[in-house]
Amino acid sequence: MKKQYVIFVIIYMFFSMYVIAQDLPRIEPQNYFLQLSSIEDDLTEKQFLEGALLASGSDEVADNFTKISNLIENIRTHIDSRSSVYEKGEKILQYLHDSVFRLYIEDQTRINILLKTGSYNCVSSAVLYMAAGRSLGLTIRGVRTPDHAFVSVIIGNDIVDVETTNEWGYDPGHKKEFTDSFTGST
DSSP states (O other): OHHHHHHHHHHHHHHHHHHHHSOOOOOSOOHHHHHHHTOOSOOOHHHHHHHHHHHTTOSOHHHHHHHHHHHHHHHHHHSOTTSOHHHHHHHHHHHHHHHTOOEEOTTOOOHHHHHHHOEEOHHHHHHHHHHHHHHTTOEEEEEEETTEEEEEEEETTEEEEEOTTSTTOBSGGGOHHHHHHTTTOO
16 A cells, blocks of 8 residues: 555656646736737737737747738739729738648637748638738728637728638628638538
């Protein structure tokens, strides 16, 4: 019996040391997010991107900010400035799917990982689309449901939904291609 007790104590001590060695989650908010929370207007492009990168857990915020800025500049040169807001919104989504979005992974919400690997989900793709669209002058709002995220482009009094996880996701309620990609259902 004593032998079993000694083994139990050794296992308990080993497990306790293992738990102590683990990094505990941060429970205090970062000052940057406290500062952002006090802003009453829309965030600037820089604030939005830095916040998204920090929330993603990026250790290389400046490098990733530069990558996104370069990507946005490429989008800007790719899209004709005479395009309508509707056309710009659609072209941004197509550009992102052609050049950045590679693999949908349901749990991949991190912007820095999206930039590095091309893997994305509804959150990371919506944030990158929103950053690109806002930099081109589009009015974009995030939309969150209990199990999904997407964005809407505001054009005058109209709202155009953008399902960023699908290359045909611009204004999906009016696109035959979008419904066909899901075997006839939206």
